[in-house]
Amino acid sequence: MKKVIFLVTLLVGVLGGVLWFVSYQRSFGNIKIVLDENVGAVIYKQPGEDENENPPVLVSFTKEFVGKLKDGIYVVENEASADFSKESTSFEVKDDTQVDIKVSYSTNKLAGLLVQEQTNINEAFTKKYPELPGGYRLGQGKLFEKGNWYGALVIPNNNELDFLRFVMQKGSDKWELVTQPPDIILSSVIYPDIPRAVLQAVNSL
Amino acid sequence: MNKIFKILLLVAAGVIAFSGVSYIKHFGKTRLSIHVIPTDSLISINGQVTDSRKIYVAPGSYSVSAKKSDFSEDKINLKVENKNLDIYLLPRPLSDDAVKWLKDNPKIQLEREAYGAKRDVAIQSTLQSKYPLLNDLPQAFKYFSIDHGSSIRYPADPESIAIYIHGTLPPDRQAALKWISDQGFNPADYEIIFSDFTNPFLAGD
Numbered sequence: 492m493k494k495v496i497f498l499v500t501l502l503v504g505v506l507g508g509v510l511w512f513v514s515y516q517r518s519f520g521n522i523k524i525v526l527d528e529n530v531g532a533v534i535y536k537q538p539g540e541d542e543n544e545n546p547p548v549l550v551s552f553t554k555e556f557v558g559k560l561k562d563g564i565y566v567v568e569n570e571a572s573a574d575f576s577k578e579s580t581s582f583e584v585k586d587d588t589q590v591d592i593k594v595s596y597s598t599n600k601l602a603g604l605l606v607q608e609q610t611n612i613n614e615a616f617t618k619k620y621p622e623l624p625g626g627y628r629l630g631q632g633k634l635f636e637k638g639n640w641y642g643a644l645v646i647p648n649n650n651e652l653d654f655l656r657f658v659m660q661k662g663s664d665k666w667e668l669v670t671q672p673p674d675i676i677l678s679s680v681i682y683p684d685i686p687r688a689v690l691q692a693v694n695s696l
Numbered sequence: 697m698n699k700i701f702k703i704l705l706l707v708a709a710g711v712i713a714f715s716g717v718s719y720i721k722h723f724g725k726t727r728l729s730i731h732v733i734p735t736d737s738l739i740s741i742n743g744q745v746t747d748s749r750k751i752y753v754a755p756g757s758y759s760v761s762a763k764k765s766d767f768s769e770d771k772i773n774l775k776v777e778n779k780n781l782d783i784y785l786l787p788r789p790l791s792d793d794a795v796k797w798l799k800d801n802p803k804i805q806l807e808r809e810a811y812g813a814k815r816d817v818a819i820q821s822t823l824q825s826k827y828p829l830l831n832d833l834p835q836a837f838k839y840f841s842i843d844h845g846s847s848i849r850y851p852a853d854p855e856s857i858a859i860y861i862h863g864t865l866p867p868d869r870q871a872a873l874k875w876i877s878d879q880g881f882n883p884a885d886y887e888i889i890f891s892d893f894t895n896p897f898l899a900g901d
Contacts, residue, residue, distance in 0.1 A: 495702050499709045506716045517723060586724070586754070624896030653866040653893065672897030675869060680856075680887040681849055687884075694884050 520584040524556040524567055528594040532569040537581055560584045569594050595636045604638040612641050612659060615666035626652050633696070635689045641666070642693030645673045656693050658685055725752035727780040730760065733808045737762040737787055762787050766794035784815035822855055829859065829881045839868040842875065849887050858887040869893065
């Protein structure tokens with residue numbers, strides 16, 4: 492009798508241990524983070540509502556990180572420099588995760604590029620819409636990411652008309668209007684190919 | 697007595713072992729329960745035929761379809777997360793024989809209608825989790841109202857909806873967008889249709 496109890500206890504113990512081990516192993520996911528520029532970045536755990544707003548850095552790396560992290564939500568933040576802006580991207584680690592990060596140019600660099608590109612941008616817009624609807628004028632816009640996205644307003648001259656927005660994309664040296672027609676709000680449902688951050692920035696102009 | 701106790705212990709150990717193996721086997725997977733009428737329809741998941749009506753899959757996007765001769769193919773695209781799902785597939789009768797079969801089997805027809813109702817509830821629930829703003833709609837204010845309706849962008853997809861904003865003047869439309877933002881939702885995550893707005897760039901089209 493004692494032998495049976497011992498065997499059953501042992502079996503339950505071993506099974507419990509195996510279950511714990513499997514659960515623990517599976518609570519880690521393989522993660523690969525790739526930045527599209529040779530810049531430094533850090534990873535930290537995304538703080539919860541009541542947690543320290545400056546959580547400790549878990550990993551520092553340049554360009555690429557490959558490793559394991561416990562399941563959860565993390566933030567990767569790249570360093571700011573004269574050429575690149577500091578940006579944070581949240582990601583969830585669950586099983587195998589790959590995060591590709593496009594580092595954006597700094598505000599100063601984008602402003603400098605815009606001076607060179609503005610004429611081409613305006614020409615491309617005018618080619619699509621040779622005449623603006625009555626009561627509207629073209630507003631000054633902004634470049635985003637690597638200077639390959641542009642967003643601006645079409646501004647009404649009275650408050651009975653709506654502000655309209657549009658986004659243009661530079662592909663192989665040519666600017667193209669990618670939100671047609673300009674609209675009150677640009678939705679990621681309608682334009683799933685435009686980065687959400689770009690749409691959000693243009694909707695906030 | 698001793699013998700009965702030993703048997704009980706062995707049964708308990710067996711149950712624990714079975715549960716442990718089952719837990720490890722299905723760890724991190726979600727159960728899909730497929731309900732289909734006619735019951736002998738051919739079920740495919742992402743193009744792979746399966747005989748089982750209860751399957752365990754990893755989180756991700758799946759296309760589940762039911763096929764049977766004389767019936768139209770019924771297909772559901774779904775995003776599987778961590779919650780177990782019931783899927784109702786109801787191929788529609790196409791031939792006279794198929795229609796007659798349903799007429800001759802009123803019990804099956806009743807079951808089919810019950811499945812249809814459950815499917816509608818499931819779609820509604822999916823809509824509410826996909827578009828959390830729906831839980832706060834409809835809303836009517838003095839100068840604007842907000843409701844939901846069919847998507848114009850994806851009219852054939854029953855799981856796509858649009859947010860309809862009624863507001864005669866530009867400030868009313870902006871107030872509606874602000875109300876959505878104030879509830880913690882990003883209007884750009886939705887297909888927004890301004891019922892009282894004619895886009896000046898489309899005027900004359």
